[in-house]
Amino acid sequence: MAIKNDPDLADLADLAYQKDTLNLVSRTFAITIPLLPPPLERAVGCAYLLCRIVDTIEDASCLAAPEKVVLSELFLAACLNQKPISEFMQSCSTALELHPNLAERDLIAHTATVVRILHCCPANQQTAILRCISIMSQGMTRFHAKQNPLGLKNLQEFEEYCYVVAGVVGEMLTSLFAAHSSQFAQAIAKQESLAMAFGQALQMTNILKDSLEDQARGVSWLPQNVTQAELLALAIQKLDAALTYILFIPKAEFGMRRFCLLALGLAVLTLDKLAASKKTKHQPQKISRRTVALFYHFTLIAAHSNTLIKLFFYCAARPLKRVAIRP
Secondary structure, eight states: OOOOOOOOSSSSHHHHHHHHHHHOOHHHHHHGGGGGHHHHHHHHHHHHHHHHHHHHHHOOOTOHHHHHHHHHHHHHHHHTSSOOHHHHHHHHHTTTTSSSSSHHHHHHHHHHHHHHHHTSHHHHHHHHHHHHHHHHHHHHHHHTTOTTTTTTTSSHHHHHHHIIIIIHHHHHHHHOOOOOOOOHHHHTTTTHHHHHHHHHHHHHHHHHHHHHHHHTTTTTOSSSSSHHHHHHHHHHHHHHHHHHHHHSSSSOHHHHHHHHHHHHHHHHHOOOOOOOHHTTTTTOOOOOHHHOOOOOHHHHHHTTHHHHHHHHHHEEEEEEEHHHHHH
């Protein structure tokens, strides 16, 4: 249920909190979201923090699956104005008292702040964000009971999980982008499935990157009986769709193109690290801050050129594809 309000009435202190918290909970999104035009920056930043709350509940090792279900349902009800936000904040803060990530605990304690920003967004933005939060919360509720050390039962379930966690975010971004740019709306018409694949690709990258950490806490989101090479191949297919998606964004929407190009590029570079570790049998290394900074500056030029974007992707993905096609 969207609440109509004036985006200009968003409290400056609330927006400052949103910006500060993005820096604390996500190094990547803290540098990519500000690239968007201001109305999109505010909405996407708000949406990310709401999604991060859902994700925090899912990842909290101090919570049992039934507790996660209750908190996810309570959070969604609070976002939809079906229950007081204070009820969720109190319940979740108490449940996460032993959660080691202080920034995420602080975000939970400021859920009302983020929801206030949401309610100051235009109605069409609220609708897109709330649809995303609803599908994500309800989807994760289904998957809480599936958490186990062995992984998801098959590839279909893996793709479904990637959809409810991130594919739906791609759909939300497309709705926000299309409302902002009529030229993009016309270009992406009947190609909206590319957005879902984009989101799934980013989530697959994260799952592969974090698989050892997840296993250390007794959870695996990898599909059973599927090799890493097969998963890398699937991720590359999704990233091919992401590349096509970016090329549909008009060059005039430079911020939107850079936002998406950074996400695509960092995912490919991360998968390259994973592919290299598969060949050397060493633990994969994270992308360095220097690499992130260099690619960030590269996008200043590349986002203007479809040729440069395609050239980067094909060059960066070439070694990955050689590894991915080998089971």
